[in-house]
Amino acid sequence: MKLMQKRSRKKGLSPGTLVHIGEKRTETVTVTLFNYSASHCDEHLIRDVNELRLPVDETVTWVDVGGVHKADVLEAFGKHFSLHPLLLEDIANTDQRPKLDDYETYFFVVMKVLTASDHGDILVEQISFVLGRNYVLSFHENGADLFEPVRSRLRGGKGRLRHNGSDYLVYALIDTVVDQYFEVLEMLGERIESLQERVMADPRPETLKDIHALKRQLLFVRRAVWPLREAINNLSRSECPFLHEPTKVFFRDVYDHVVQIVDTIETLREMVSASLDIYLSSVSYRLNSVMRVLTVITTIFMPLSFIAGIYGMNFEHMPELKWAWGYPMALGIMGLVAAAMLLGFRWKKWL
Numbered sequence: 490m491k492l493m494q495k496r497s498r499k500k501g502l503s504p505g506t507l508v509h510i511g512e513k514r515t516e517t518v519t520v521t522l523f524n525y526s527a528s529h530c531d532e533h534l535i536r537d538v539n540e541l542r543l544p545v546d547e548t549v550t551w552v553d554v555g556g557v558h559k560a561d562v563l564e565a566f567g568k569h570f571s572l573h574p575l576l577l578e579d580i581a582n583t584d585q586r587p588k589l590d591d592y593e594t595y596f597f598v599v600m601k602v603l604t605a606s607d608h609g610d611i612l613v614e615q616i617s618f619v620l621g622r623n624y625v626l627s628f629h630e631n632g633a634d635l636f637e638p639v640r641s642r643l644r645g646g647k648g649r650l651r652h653n654g655s656d657y658l659v660y661a662l663i664d665t666v667v668d669q670y671f672e673v674l675e676m677l678g679e680r681i682e683s684l685q686e687r688v689m690a691d692p693r694p695e696t697l698k699d700i701h702a703l704k705r706q707l708l709f710v711r712r713a714v715w716p717l718r719e720a721i722n723n724l725s726r727s728e729c730p731f732l733h734e735p736t737k738v739f740f741r742d743v744y745d746h747v748v749q750i751v752d753t754i755e756t757l758r759e760m761v762s763a764s765l766d767i768y769l770s771s772v773s774y775r776l777n778s779v780m781r782v783l784t785v786i787t788t789i790f791m792p793l794s795f796i797a798g799i800y801g802m803n804f805e806h807m808p809e810l811k812w813a814w815g816y817p818m819a820l821g822i823m824g825l826v827a828a829a830m831l832l833g834f835r836w837k838k839w840l
Contacts, residue, residue, distance in 0.1 A: 509561040511583030511615075511630060518556035523643055524548050526651045529766060530643050538565035543624055549655050550624040551643075553636065557581055557617075557628050563827050568624065572619065583615040583630050587713065589832060596620040596729065598659070598720065601713035605676045611706050616666065620659045622731040627662060636665055656736045663721070667687035670714060670750050674757070677706065681760050688764050692771045701770060703761050711754050718747045765831055789830050793823045 520535040528549045535541060535552075543550060557563065557580050567577045576597050579585050589596040598618040604613055616635070619626035629635070639661050642650045650661055681703060687696050722733070725740035800809065800819055809815040 492700075492825060498555055507559065507563055507577055507581050509558045509581045509583075511558070514556065514558045514631065516556055516558075516631075518554065518559045520555075520562075521553040523551040523553070523640075525551075525570060525643055525651050530646065530651060532640075532644070538562065539650045543570075548623070549658060551655075551658055552624070552626050554626065555631075555634075557583065557615075557630055560673045565566045570619070570621075570624075576619070580617045580628050585615060585718055587717040589702060589723050591727070591729070594621065596659075596724070596727075596732075596761055598663070598724070600663065600717060601642065603670055603673045603710060603713060604664050605673050611673060611677075611709060613709060618659055618662065619654060620731075623655055623830075625655045625662070626733050635669070636662055653736065654731070654733065656732045656741070660736055660739045660743065664739075664746075667675060667743055667750070669747050669825065670710075671746075674750065674753050677703070677710070677757055678753075681757055681764070683759070685764050685767070688768045688771065697768060700761060700765050704758070704765075707758050707761060709830065711751075711758070714747065714750055717749055718744070721747055789827050792826045792830070796823055796826070816835075822835070 515624075520538065522531075522533045522535050522541065524531045524533075541550075541552060550737075552566075554562070554566070560581065563581060565573065565579045566572060572595075573592055576590070576592065579590075579597070579599060585599050587601060588599050596619070598620065600616050600618075602614040602616050604614070606612055617628040617632045627636070639650070639658075642648050642661075650657065684696065684699055684703065686691075688700075721740060721744045725737050725744055796819060800815075807816070812818075
């Protein structure tokens, strides 16, 4: 996860120039076409964008594009569907923030897809939607098949998906992406709980690295989800003629989910910050405990060193030097002084 992609290649270029910003890819761009209505569903793999035809009846067309790194493919879609050059530029820029743009005859939505890997990392992918009166275009950054549940519902005719228009299809796709956020947050929540247990039991330098890694991951998750709240809210309140009122209810439900996700992210961030405070407090407490023991030892040996220093001066006229019980007496005084100091420390509850 990079905090910011390099945009230096766009320096000096005119607005709308298609330059792919993101990880370099060489895979073939895949284009899948769905034409469906309440009575049928046709699925095709398209090799040439010019083969696409918008339906003239009530059939809904869904074009799913896997890969945005080919400028010629995006240009072909722009010409075929009369898409604005700035819209195509935003699709090619995989560092775009989630947003909603109204182009009068169609809507443009940008989202971030979050996926939890087996190693505990969070993979971020950009996906863009173009919503028209009877068509939907979806552009994946890396071509991953995220919408297999939606495809299965279209093929099987289950639910209300094939009985509604393109606006309900966009809702189903967006809802699938939002549901993915909950899975990522569950993984992060489990990691944070385990981290807090380690911080309380045995804080180590490796624990501090895990805390900073979680703070970085939550920063990326917040950056990917926070702007989406405004976009979904605007979409649910839009007066667009091809966005029907019954579908807006479902968009409002997605908005509620996004708000819940944002609140959960903020809670997890506070938990990580609290874990860092607990870690620093635990390390400070352990250091103070060690320093307290060393201070007690030093304090006890100070008077003993004083007594030993007096009798180590070896003056000729010191009466105890030639006394047979002088050595046991000195040791006894040292022992009594040490015992008295230990009892005093225990009485004051310093030990």
